[in-house]
Amino acid sequence: MKLKADQTYDKLRGGYYTPAAVARFLTTWALAEGAQSVLEPSCGDGAFFHQVMSVDPPPEIVHGVELDPDEAQRAQAVLGEETPQRRVFTMDFLQFADQADQPSYDAVVGNPPYIRYQFLSTETQELARVLYARHGLPFTKHLNAWAPFVIDSLDRLKPGGRLAMVIPAELLNVIHAGGLRQFLLQQCAHVLVIEPQQLIFEEALQGTVLLMAVKRHVHSSEDCALSIRHEPTHDFLGVDPSAMFRAQPFMPTAASPSKWMQALLSHDEQAAYARILGLPQMRKFHELAEVSVGIVTGANKFFLVPDSVVEEYDLHEFAHAMFGRSNHVPGIVYDRAVHETNASRGSTTNFLRFGAVPFGELPSGAQRYILEGERQGLHERYKCRIRTPWYDVPSVWSTALGLLKRSHIVPRLIVNDAGAYTTDTAYRIRARGDAVSLAGGFLNSVTALGAEMAGRSYGGGVLELVPSEIRTLPVPEVVVTREELAHLDSRLRARDPVEDLLVERSRLLLCEGLGAEVGDVVRVHRAWGRLMARRLRSPSGLEE
Numbered sequence: 001m002k003l004k005a006d007q008t009y010d011k012l013r014g015g016y017y018t019p020a021a022v023a024r025f026l027t028t029w030a031l032a033e034g035a036q037s038v039l040e041p042s043c044g045d046g047a048f049f050h051q052v053m054s055v056d057p058p059p060e061i062v063h064g065v066e067l068d069p070d071e072a073q074r075a076q077a078v079l080g081e082e083t084p085q086r087r088v089f090t091m092d093f094l095q096f097a098d099q100a101d102q103p104s105y106d107a108v109v110g111n112p113p114y115i116r117y118q119f120l121s122t123e124t125q126e127l128a129r130v131l132y133a134r135h136g137l138p139f140t141k142h143l144n145a146w147a148p149f150v151i152d153s154l155d156r157l158k159p160g161g162r163l164a165m166v167i168p169a170e171l172l173n174v175i176h177a178g179g180l181r182q183f184l185l186q187q188c189a190h191v192l193v194i195e196p197q198q199l200i201f202e203e204a205l206q207g208t209v210l211l212m213a214v215k216r217h218v219h220s221s222e223d224c225a226l227s228i229r230h231e232p233t234h235d236f237l238g239v240d241p242s243a244m245f246r247a248q249p250f251m252p253t254a255a256s257p258s259k260w261m262q263a264l265l266s267h268d269e270q271a272a273y274a275r276i277l278g279l280p281q282m283r284k285f286h287e288l289a290e291v292s293v294g295i296v297t298g299a300n301k302f303f304l305v306p307d308s309v310v311e312e313y314d315l316h317e318f319a320h321a322m323f324g325r326s327n328h329v330p331g332i333v334y335d336r337a338v339h340e341t342n343a344s345r346g347s348t349t350n351f352l353r354f355g356a357v358p359f360g361e362l363p364s365g366a367q368r369y370i371l372e373g374e375r376q377g378l379h380e381r382y383k384c385r386i387r388t389p390w391y392d393v394p395s396v397w398s399t400a401l402g403l404l405k406r407s408h409i410v411p412r413l414i415v416n417d418a419g420a421y422t423t424d425t426a427y428r429i430r431a432r433g434d435a436v437s438l439a440g441g442f443l444n445s446v447t448a449l450g451a452e453m454a455g456r457s458y459g460g461g462v463l464e465l466v467p468s469e470i471r472t473l474p475v476p477e478v479v480v481t482r483e484e485l486a487h488l489d490s491r492l493r494a495r496d497p498v499e500d501l502l503v504e505r506s507r508l509l510l511c512e513g514l515g516a517e518v519g520d521v522v523r524v525h526r527a528w529g530r531l532m533a534r535r536l537r538s539p540s541g542l543e544e
Contacts, residue, residue: 018047018111018166021237022210026164027051027109029212029241033162035106037061041093041153045071046078048109053078059106064088065096094127097152104158111166112149117141137179138257144168147180150211154187159217169195169207171260172228173456175468178257185224185255189216192248193228193260194236197537207457207537212245225250228263230534261453261531269527272520276446277474279514286471288438289401290430293467294324294422295351297393298383302373304348304423314365315352321418322351324425326404331489332439334402335417351421356392396421401429401439403470406462409498409532410448411455413439415485427467440480440488445506445525450474452531461536478513499529 027048031038036059040048043064052062062079065088066072072090079086089096093112096102117125118141128148132139135151146167157163171177171193184191194210216224227250236244251263262270276282285291297303310319321339323329328342328349343349354366362370370391373379379390387394402414402422414426415435422428431438454469491501506525510516532538 017044020047020050021234022166023047023051023109025237025241026166026210026212027055029245030107030109030162030164031055031059032242033106033160035059035162037103037105038063038107038109039105039153039156040064040075040110041097041108041149041156042066042110042112043072043075043088044068044111046075047111049075049078052109061085061103061105063105065093066090067092092121092124092127093149094124094131094152097156098127102156104161105156106158106161108153108157108161108163109165110153112146112153114168115145117143117145120145132179135179135183137183139179140176142176143179144170144176147177150180151183154183154213154215157215159215161215163211163213163215165211166208167211169209170456171209171211172264173259173261173453175466178259181260182255182257184213185226185253187215188213188224189220189222190214190225190245190250191227192245192250193226193263195228195230195264195534196234196236197230197232197534198234199537212241223252223254226253226260226263227251228260230264259453264453264531264534265527269523272517272523273446273449273527275520276510276514276516276524279476279516281477281514282446283475283477284471285473285475288432288475288477290432291403291467291470292399292428292430294402294424294426294428295393295396296383296424298381298387299373299378300423300425302376302378303352303393305350305352306346306348307343307350308346309369310350313369314363315350315369317363318352318354318366319350320353321420322349322422323402323414323420324348324404324423326406326408329404329412329414330495331492332412332443333415333417333485333489334420339418339420351396351423353393353396353421354389354391356389359389397428398422399428399430400435401431403427403429403465406458406464407451408462408536410443410502411451411463411465412492413442415439415489427470434479436482436485437478437480438475440485441476441478441509443488443501443505444476444509445502445521445528446474446476446510448502449524449528449531452528452535457535463535476509476514478509502528 038052038059043049043066049064052058064075066075069090072088076082076088129139131148131151150165150167153163171180192212199207227248229248304322310316323334328347329338339349359367359370378384384390398416398419398421400416402416403411404426413429450473451463451465454472455463455465458464503525506521510521511518
């Protein structure tokens with residue numbers, strides 16, 4: 001867990017400054033219809049104000065809000081002498097927007113702060129909760145400050161007005177942004193999301209998108225027109241944003257908190273994907289298996305150890321095989337041979353299970369090890385201190401299948417022949433039928449594409465899936481033999497390209513097994529390759 005005391009000042013205030021080219025692009029589009037009033041809800045030092053004030057003539061009203069007094073002063077200097085028409089309000093934007101007498105604006109531009117919910121003040125947290133409740137939106141304490149900022153900005157916007165912002169790419173596919181996605185589709189006539197492949201804020205280590213939205217008129221009942229545009233470079237910043245917006249193909253999209261990843265697919269790809277999902281033997285993962293989180297220790301570095309620690313403290317009777325990282329499993333089978341190879345390399349292959357044995361009845365080596373943990377204060381950690389004794393980890397059991405929480409190229413189901421334990425870096429999977437067939441059938445382009453659209457990109461581009469997302473994955477219900485699984489496992493261990501294996505497995509499982517059209521499978525595979533490359537920020541997708 002990341003604590004507030006460990007964060008830098010810029011992290012806590014969410015301050016990442018917008019490059020001039022980005023601010024110019026968004027501002028040009030936002031003001032293109034002759035906006036006479038503009039709001040910047042988190043103006044920082046005035047990056048967007050420089051662009052707003054360069055318009056000839058500038059809008060009559062330019063307002064900004066900035067929590068940091070020094071930054072607010074710099075932003076005000078860009079606007080000139082403070083007047084009712086040219087003013088920066090030094091306060092939290094959610095407090096500013098909560099005031100009953102706030103005006104509406106023709107345009108809202110900006111780069112809202114990226115601050116986790118737990119780092120917000122108690123008052124701001126409550127304002128965010130009330131804001132979501134007022135609009136009947138799903139609320140979660142996992143949300144980030146930028147989401148309620150966008151919602152409140154839309155509230156401040158006049159019908160027909162334009163909102164242009166830089167926000168995290170999480171908008172497209174994280175669960176906690178569902179309320180914002182729903183609100184945008186409810187409130188807007190058009191929404192264009194431009195996703196640059198190159199990072200805009202290198203220091204933030206987070207992908208960002210440009211959100212361009214037109215608020216609908218009061219009496220409009222049509223579905224919002226949504227479009228997502230992927231840009232491999234920043235060259236698009238040099239074109240006319242209004243012309244780009246007009247030329248963009250939009251698709252009517254009903255309001256819901258659902259993820260927007262499918263909008264990254266072409267119409268042909270969406271149709272091919274839908275046809276394959278409609279085949280009789282295609283299932284949702286939850287129809288074939290149950291998903292449970294791995295063992296939660298509260299102190300993984302204490303309970304997960306290499307053989308050297310087992311030897312040093314003579315912990316053999318408490319040590320049990322475990323895996324929890326992708327480098328622990330080179331293929332899709334975790335057996336004793338793989339376990340012993342990992343152990344010989346010094347990997348953390350042992351889970352220490354002391355149980356509820358009273359401290360005084362433990363062997364001397366175990367007592368020494370537990371005392372060392374207490375010297376590090378581990379017994380005072382939340383998950384540990386609520387247990388008696390603190391070293392008795394609950395819910396310790398293994399399953400025949402495992403699935404790592406994070407993956408690189410594609411997620412894999414792991415056949416757990418070693419009966420190894422998995423911690424919360426992996427999920428425990430209980431197949432309703434044959435575990436081997438489920439694991440062998442899981443590796444295909446349709447399931448891989450489903451994972452790209454259901455999951456989210458985590459630090460470094462890895463793909464992260466949570467249980468609710470795993471349960472929705474499309475999986476073919478097929479029969480896979482042990483021999484077939486062993487061959488697939490050996491090829492993965494030999495580092496055969498995963499892309500090639502997906503092509504082969506997809507033709508075998510989907511075309512020959514389920515009767516899918518070859519052209520549909522090819523389209524789905526290409527769509528997966530493009531989304532995978534997007535996540536990894538690779539210069540190009542897969543070749544045909």
